[in-house]
Amino acid sequence: MDKAEAIALVSGTGWLARQTPDFRKAFLERVSLRKFQAGTPIYRAGAPPSGMFGLVVGQWSLQVPPSDVMISVQGPGRWAGDAAALRRRPTMISICAITDCRALHLSQPDFDQLVRDPECCRTIAALTAEGLGEAVTVVSNLIQPNGELRVAQRLLTFIGLYGDDRRVFTDVSQADLATMCGLSRQTLNKVLKSFQDAGVIATAYRRLEILDVKALQVIAFRPPV
Numbered sequence: 282m283d284k285a286e287a288i289a290l291v292s293g294t295g296w297l298a299r300q301t302p303d304f305r306k307a308f309l310e311r312v313s314l315r316k317f318q319a320g321t322p323i324y325r326a327g328a329p330p331s332g333m334f335g336l337v338v339g340q341w342s343l344q345v346p347p348s349d350v351m352i353s354v355q356g357p358g359r360w361a362g363d364a365a366a367l368r369r370r371p372t373m374i375s376i377c378a379i380t381d382c383r384a385l386h387l388s389q390p391d392f393d394q395l396v397r398d399p400e401c402c403r404t405i406a407a408l409t410a411e412g413l414g415e416a417v418t419v420v421s422n423l424i425q426p427n428g429e430l431r432v433a434q435r436l437l438t439f440i441g442l443y444g445d446d447r448r449v450f451t452d453v454s455q456a457d458l459a460t461m462c463g464l465s466r467q468t469l470n471k472v473l474k475s476f477q478d479a480g481v482i483a484t485a486y487r488r489l490e491i492l493d494v495k496a497l498q499v500i501a502f503r504p505p506v
Contacts, residue, residue, distance in 0.1 A: 284314045287337040287385055295358025295441065296408050297335065304404050311391040315384050317341075323361070323376040323384065330365040330372065332389040333405075339382030340452050344375040352419065352461060354379065354439050354451045364409050366392045379452050415441065423463045432472045433501035435462050436482075436491060449491040458489070476500075 288309050291297050297305060312335070317323055323334055326346045336359050343353040343361075352374070355361075365372040366389060387395070396402040415438050422438075425431045435458070440449050459469040473489075476482045481497055483490040491497060 282314070282338065282383055284312075284385075287314050287383060288312075290337050291335050291358060291385060295335075296360055296411070298358070300404055304401060307395065307398070307401060308387065309385075311395065312385040312387050315386050317378040317382040317384065319378055319380050319382075321378050323378060323382075324372055326373060326375045327371050330369055330389055331362060332366050332392045333360055333362040333387040334376070335360045335385040335387075337383040337385060339378060339380040340450075341382060342377050342379050342453075344377060345373075346375070349375060349377075350460065351453075351457050353415075354453045356440070356449060356451070359441060360408060363405055364412060367396070367406065367409060411441070428462075428464055428468050428472050429475065429500055430503070431462050431464065432458075432469065432476070433497050436489075436497060437494075437501055440491070440494065449494075451489045451491075452487055453489065454487050455484075 292305055292309070297308070300308075314337075315334075317339075319339075323341060324331055326344075336355060336357050338357060340354055340356050341359075341361075342351050343355065344351050361376050362372070396405060418434060418438060422431055422434045425434065436451075439451050455466060455469060455473070459466045462469060464472075473482065473484055476497075477484055479496070481491070481493050481500070483492055
């Protein structure tokens, strides 16, 4: 894969796909293509800001210190690093490649140059606000008493607030997912089985495929009984 192919992929999905052609051009002319092997960090919590990373191929996990607890899994079209880059402060979470990944990287100097333009700064700030919205969703999810709603809401965070209808694969163990949902393995297994029986997801070893995003959204946002 070359840079042109990577740009074509990220331009058609996620946050960048929702931006104006002028912003995409200004943004993407500054990026470089990087490769990360499975198990290697993209950046660590506490590291100096290093710009933004956009996932092109593969999956990465979000982890929080001090014990690197996995809090989410993300796929192509997702971007990270914007909050630290805007604040010019050390990163608060770690991003680690779960699978072999290709990512586009906007360096911190190029980021600083880009946000001198007020409209570009606003556009990137909107991405940071989306990330805050997801963080609020994760926190509120953990106090949701209904297990089905909790799992459905958590799975939706894997594809972001603007998830589309495509099938999404997440390479995450059920033990990790149970921890992220704050549920026992037994409870999680019951919920996943009900979702699978309804045709919403499919599961295999360390694999979870979201078959029907719209159905998952209906479960996630229905009023609790």
